[in-house]
Each structure stands twice: as structure tokens, then as C-alpha cells.
Amino acid sequence: MDSVILQARGLTRHFGGLRAVDGVDFDLKAGEIHALIGPNGAGKTTFVSLLSGRIPVQSGSIALGGEDITALPAHARVRKGIAYTFQITSVYPRLSVYDNVALAVPPEAGELRPAVMAALSRVGLADRAEQIAGTLSYGHQRLLELGMGLALRPRVLILDEPTQGLASGEVAGFAALVRSLVPETTVLLIEHNMELVMDLAQRITVLNFGQVLATGTPAEIRANRAVQAAYLGDDDAAA
Amino acid sequence: MKAKDTKIWIAHLAVLAALGVLLAVLPAYHATNLARILTLAVFATGYNLAFGYTGLLSLGHALFFAAGVYGAALPVTYWGLSPLPAIALGCLAGGGLATLVGLLALRTAGVSFMIVTLMFAQAGYLTLLYFGQITGGDEGLVMPDATALIPGLSPDTARAVIAFTLFAIALLVSLIVIRSRLGRVMVAMRENEERSRMLGYNPFTVKLSALVLSGLFAGAAGAGYALLFGYAGASFATIQYSILPMLYVLMGGAGTTLGPLLGTAAMFYLVDGAARITTATLLVVGVALVLLILFAPKGILGTLRERGARWIP
Numbered sequence: 001m002d003s004v005i006l007q008a009r010g011l012t013r014h015f016g017g018l019r020a021v022d023g024v025d026f027d028l029k030a031g032e033i034h035a036l037i038g039p040n041g042a043g044k045t046t047f048v049s050l051l052s053g054r055i056p057v058q059s060g061s062i063a064l065g066g067e068d069i070t071a072l073p074a075h076a077r078v079r080k081g082i083a084y085t086f087q088i089t090s091v092y093p094r095l096s097v098y099d100n101v102a103l104a105v106p107p108e109a110g111e112l113r114p115a116v117m118a119a120l121s122r123v124g125l126a127d128r129a130e131q132i133a134g135t136l137s138y139g140h141q142r143l144l145e146l147g148m149g150l151a152l153r154p155r156v157l158i159l160d161e162p163t164q165g166l167a168s169g170e171v172a173g174f175a176a177l178v179r180s181l182v183p184e185t186t187v188l189l190i191e192h193n194m195e196l197v198m199d200l201a202q203r204i205t206v207l208n209f210g211q212v213l214a215t216g217t218p219a220e221i222r223a224n225r226a227v228q229a230a231y232l233g234d235d236d237a238a239a
Numbered sequence: 240m241k242a243k244d245t246k247i248w249i250a251h252l253a254v255l256a257a258l259g260v261l262l263a264v265l266p267a268y269h270a271t272n273l274a275r276i277l278t279l280a281v282f283a284t285g286y287n288l289a290f291g292y293t294g295l296l297s298l299g300h301a302l303f304f305a306a307g308v309y310g311a312a313l314p315v316t317y318w319g320l321s322p323l324p325a326i327a328l329g330c331l332a333g334g335g336l337a338t339l340v341g342l343l344a345l346r347t348a349g350v351s352f353m354i355v356t357l358m359f360a361q362a363g364y365l366t367l368l369y370f371g372q373i374t375g376g377d378e379g380l381v382m383p384d385a386t387a388l389i390p391g392l393s394p395d396t397a398r399a400v401i402a403f404t405l406f407a408i409a410l411l412v413s414l415i416v417i418r419s420r421l422g423r424v425m426v427a428m429r430e431n432e433e434r435s436r437m438l439g440y441n442p443f444t445v446k447l448s449a450l451v452l453s454g455l456f457a458g459a460a461g462a463g464y465a466l467l468f469g470y471a472g473a474s475f476a477t478i479q480y481s482i483l484p485m486l487y488v489l490m491g492g493a494g495t496t497l498g499p500l501l502g503t504a505a506m507f508y509l510v511d512g513a514a515r516i517t518t519a520t521l522l523v524v525g526v527a528l529v530l531l532i533l534f535a536p537k538g539i540l541g542t543l544r545e546r547g548a549r550w551i552p
Contacts, residue, residue: 052437078439086437092430103427104438107420152438 005030005186006082006156010060011050020046022210023060028156031183035201036190037221039230043210044190045087048158051188052084053077065155079106081155085162087190089141091148093134097125100133100144104151119151123177139170146177150185157181158188163196175200198222206230247552251414254497255407262399270395274402276500276507278463279487281409283499285456286484291493292417293449294429296349299340299356301480302363303454305473306332307461309367309374312471316380317373322388326405326462333458334451336363341450345443348432360481367473379472388466398467405463406500409456414496416452417552425449426494457484479521486524489531492540496552501539 006028013021021043028034036044049055051062053074061070069077078084092100098116105115120126123143128136133144142162149157159178163171175196181187191197197204198218206213206221208230214221221227258277262270282304289295310332314320320328344355367374374380388397416422427435428445436442465471474480483506484499491502506527513523535542544551 054437073441075436075439075441078437084437086434090431090434090437092427092434094430095426099423103423103435106439148438 003030004028005065006051006188007063008051008060009062011047011057011062012059013046013050013055014058019043019210021050024207024210024212026205026212028186028188029203030186032202033178033182033187033189033200035197035204036188036207037192037194037197037204038207038213042207044207045160046210047207048084048160048188048190052082052158054084078152078154081153082158083149083152083154083156084158085145085149085160087160087164089138089145091133091141091144093132095133096129097131097133097136097144098129101147101151104148106152109153115151119147122150122180123147124173139166142166142170143174146174150181154185156186156188158190160190161192162189163191163193171196243550246550247414247418251410251496254500255403255410258406259403262403267395270399272507272511274398274467275464276504277402277406278460278467279483279507280500280503281405281463282457282460283484283487283491283503284406284409284413284496285453285460287488287493287495287499288413288416288425288456289449289453290485291488291495291498292422292429293425293446295446295450295453296353296485297344297356297450297453298353298478298481298485299344299358299360300453300457300484301476301478302340302356302360303333303337303457304461304464304480304484305363305367305476306336306454307458307463308465308471308475309461310458311462312380312382312465313373315382315466316471322401322466325466326401326459329462329465330455330459333461334455337451337454337457338447341447341454345446345450357478357481360476360478364473364476367476371473374473375471376473379470379474382466382469382471401463402467405459409459410496410500413456414552417496421445421448429494482524482528486528486531488538489536490527490538492538492542492544495538495540495544498538498540505539 004027008024008026011021011024024047038044046055050057053072057070061068063069064080064082069080101116101119102112105112109115117126120129123146125140125143125147136144146162163174166174178187178200201218203215204218204221205215206227213230214224214227262273265273286300289297307329311325311329314328315322315325340356340359344352347355368376388401424440424445428442432442461475487502487506488499490505491498491500509527510520510523513520537545540551
């Protein structure tokens with residue numbers, strides 16, 4: 001269970017003078033739910049964009065299951081098993097829910113319809129398969145986004161602020177869903193809802209100013225003084 | 240799902256059957272017009288694959304059409320190649336040029352893509368003029384009449400048979416493509432390229448495939464047009480022949496399989512009618528384009544689909 005599925009070493013990406021991600025070492029263990037937290041602007045989304053290939057790496061390396069994927073473009077990484085769900089919901093609004101998920105099912109998955117319906121059932125949208133995605137409520141669009149991620153049958157599923165904008169009742173259902181994904185899938189979760197993070201994650205990595213501030217279990221992170229300082233806005237935390 | 244599939248196939252085969260009957264019973268003048276429409280509809284059907292389904296707004300399709308025109312006309316004129324293999328050559332010429340243009344132009348998107356494709360087409364036009372001794376330039380090459388198209392058939396019959404066959408192949412291939420996995424991914428690229436990339440599809444190869452397919456159709460149409468009507472000229476590479484297929488597709492309904500045919504026929508008779516009244520037929524084309532964009536951006540079939548006939552592919 002302790003094998004590392006996704007590994008980053010010295011990952012760096014600067015935008016002009018802004019060190020968005022600055023020499024990050026990171027290990028994602030197979031089968032875990034790993035949360036990535038940090039203040040706004042800490043580089044979380046940039047970091048996962050480097051992992052998923054949406055943004056090219058400036059320096060450093062990324063390995064998936066021991067294979068170096070640093071030079072692979074995003075679509076090839078998806079095929080290798082890294083799925084990314086967007087922070088801002090990005091579905092095909094003019095296509096049906098069914099067609100949205102059908103596009104995510106990989107060609108080698110066999111029969112299309114069972115695969116699509118399985119993913120839709122998992123996120124509770126099976127009865128809305130024929131609805132046009134753009135007419136779904138926001139919460140349902142988030143679930144559809146997740147369903148598309150699941151249909152890809154990823155080894156690593158990156159969820160970028162998945163509960164943003166969800167009602168509290170929806171968040172509970174979402175947490176149960178994410179918990180049901182492991183250990184077949186490894187989950188990397190960017191999340192601001194601390195209650196959810198502490199509840200769901202087995203390990204947490206804290207980013208601040210593009211660097212890793214701390215990594216550990218929820219209990220360790222809660223007790224970490226540097227993390228407290230960063231979140232409380234202590235002036236020394238920047239140094 | 241199955242019933243819908245059957246309905247779609249029956250509708251398309253019925254359209255083809257109706258066209259076949261029309262070609263057989265119409266008087267020669269009208270049958271020739273219909274053959275012209277069908278050949279141009281092949282062009283429009285190909286344009287629709289790139290523009291209607293994949294969202295690639297090219298202003299350079301005249302280049303692929305002209306590649307077909309000359310890909311067929313040159314070997315026929317200079318080496319006496321027989322017409323049917325010449326059509327195949329023209330088709331390949333269109334596809335080949337589309338590959339080359341796509342490899343370069345697809346590094347851009349949106350307005351830049353329009354400009355780059357337009358520039359390629361202009362370069363093609365100027366090249367045809369530059370080699371005017373071979374291509375005939377603006378005056379063009381007049382080829383032996385369609386009498387030799389299919390031995391044993393009258394020119395009119397041969398023209399009808401070839402135009403019908405080209406269109407039937409184009410329509411059915413287009414239907415099969417858009418109902419295939421590639422077709423669904425083409426639509427996905429049009430709707431949301433970034434999402435599609437993050438579902439594991441390479442935008443470049445998908446768009447290149449669509450453009451090459453589109454180029455093959457344009458090439459076949461150009462070759463057919465040149466041979467059926469016995470003329471090849473540099474004018475086929477002018478901007479007008481890039482705008483026309485767009486107009487046909489917009490009028491019939493972008494992203495519908497039968498829209499290009501409908502749009503081609505409608506525009507053909509509109510221009511034909513206008514020509515009886517005025518010489519400013521291009522003005523009619525321009526006004527039609529403006530009115531379409533303003534009042535019916537989804538075209539005839541697109542509007543029907545929106546109003547309830549959702550099964551229209």
C-alpha cells in the first residue's frame with residue numbers, strides 16, 4: 001500500500017518574477033486520499049497543472065508508477081491514468097449528460113453504454129442521462145464533472161476544489177463518494193473546506209509561496225506551528 | 240437508440256433515392272444543374288466536417304478544391320489519363336494539400352487560423368497564375384467534353400452517374416464519420432477543446448484528421464467539377480470558392496449531415512434566379528450571408544433540429 005504512484009522532484013514553474021511553484025518534492029502513495037491545502041495564491045492549482053500537464057514544467061521531474069512522464073503532453077498523461085477535474089466546471093454544455101461521460105470512456109474500455117451508465121450511477125446522475133448538460137443545476141454539473149473523471153478509470157484522480165459552490169448536504173454525499181473511490185484510485189484533492197479535508201484525507205501537503213511547508217497526517221498538520229502561522233497570516237511565515 | 244439509428248439511415252437513403260429519381264426524370268438542362276449542385280454539395284459536405292462539426296473556420300478551402308481541379312485536370316490534359324482515376328488523383332491532391340496546410344495552420348486557432356488558411360489559398364492562387372503556361376492561369380484549360388467520361392454512356396448520363404456517385408459516397412462517409420468515435424471527438428473539440436484535451440484527446444491530431452477528411456472531399460469535388468464540366472481554371476482557387484462552401488453550410492445548417500446539400504441547392508437557385516435580374520450576383524451572395532448570420536445562424540436544418548426534430552444528425 002505504501003508504494004508511490006506519483007512522484008515529483010524539484011518541480012518548478014515561475015511566471016515572470018512570481019515563483020508559483022518553487023522546487024516542490026512530492027510523493028503520492030497508491031490508494032490514498034491526499035489533500036493539498038494552502039492559502040490563496042500558494043500555487044496549488046499551478047502545481048496540479050504541472051502534474052496533469054496543462055502547464056509545461058520549467059524544471060524538475062514527474063514520474064507516474066516509476067515512469068518519467070515529465071515530457072508527455074497533457075492528453076498523453078490522461079491516457080496513462082492521470083485525470084483532472086476542473087476547478088471551474090468544464091463540461092460540454094450543449095451535449096447530453098450521457099454524451100459528456102461517453103467522451104470520457106477510454107476506447108479500450110469495451111462496451112460504451114454499460115461503462116457510461118456505471119459512471120453515472122456512481123455519481124447519482126443515471127436518471128438524468130438524456131438531459132442536456134448545460135441545463136443541470138450547478139451541483140449536478142460538479143457531479144457530472146466527477147463522473148467524467150471516473151469514466152476515464154484513472155489511476156490518479158486530481159480534484160481541484162470539487163466542493164466549491166456545493167450546498168452542505170451535497171458536500172456530505174460528495175465525501176462519501178470520494179471515500180468509495182480508494183484504494184482502486186488514488187485521489188489528490190485541492191480543497192479549502194478544512195472540515196472535509198481533515199475528515200477525508202489520510203495525508204495532507206501544505207503549500208505556501210510555491211513551496212512545501214509541511215506534509216503529514218491531519219493530526220500532524222493541525223499541530224504544525226508553521227502551518228498555523230501561514231494560515232493566521234503571521235508575518236514571519238513568509239520568511 | 241436502435242429505432243433512431245434506423246430512422247437516420249432510412250432518411251439518408253431516401254434522400255439519395257429521391258436524387259437518383261430526379262436525375263433520371265429531369266430534362267437535360269435541369270439534370271445538369273442538379274449534377275452541378277451535387278458536385279458542389281460534396282465540397283460543402285467536406286467543409287461541414289471541418290467547420291460544422293469540428294469548429295475549424297477555414298478561409299482556405301478554395302485551395303483544396305483547386306488542388307482537386309488541377310490534380311485531375313493536369314494528368315487528363317497532358318498525359319491523357321482517363322477521368323475516373325483522375326478523380327481519385329484530385330481527391331488525393333486535396334487531401335494531401337490539406338495535410339500540409341493543416342500541419343502548419345493548426346498551430347493557430349480562431350482568427351489566426353482563418354488568416355493563415357486564407358494566405359495559403361492566396362499563395363495557391365498566385366502559384367496557379369505563375370505557372371500559367373501549364374495551368375492556363377485565368378483563362379484556364381478546356382478539357383475534352385464529358386463524352387469520354389464513361390464509355391458507352393451519353394455525356395449527360397455519365398455526368399449524372401458520376402455526380403450522384405460522388406455525392407452518395409460523400410454523404411454516407413460523412414454520416415459514418417460523424418456517428419463514429421472520431422466524429423464525437425470532433426464535436427467535443429468544437430464544444431470545449433480544453434476539456435477534450437483533459438479527457439485524453441490530442442486536439443492537434445483530431446483537428447488534423449477533420450481537416451484532411453475535409454480536404455479529400457474538397458479534392459474529389461474539385462476533380463469532379465473540372466471533369467464533368469470540362470474546365471479547369473485558376474479562378475477556382477480564389478477566395479470566392481472558400482466563401483461558397485461556408486455559405487452553403489451556413490444556409491443548410493452547420494453540423495447537420497444533409498444541411499450542405501440543402502444549402503448548396505438553395506444558394507444555387509438563389510444565385511441562378513438573381514442572375515436573371517442582375518449581374519451583381521455576388522451581392523446577392525453577400526446579402527444572403529449577412530441575413531443568415533443575423534436571423535438564422537443555425538441554417539435550415541439546424542433551426543428544424545432546434546424546433547423539435549432533435550434526431551437530425
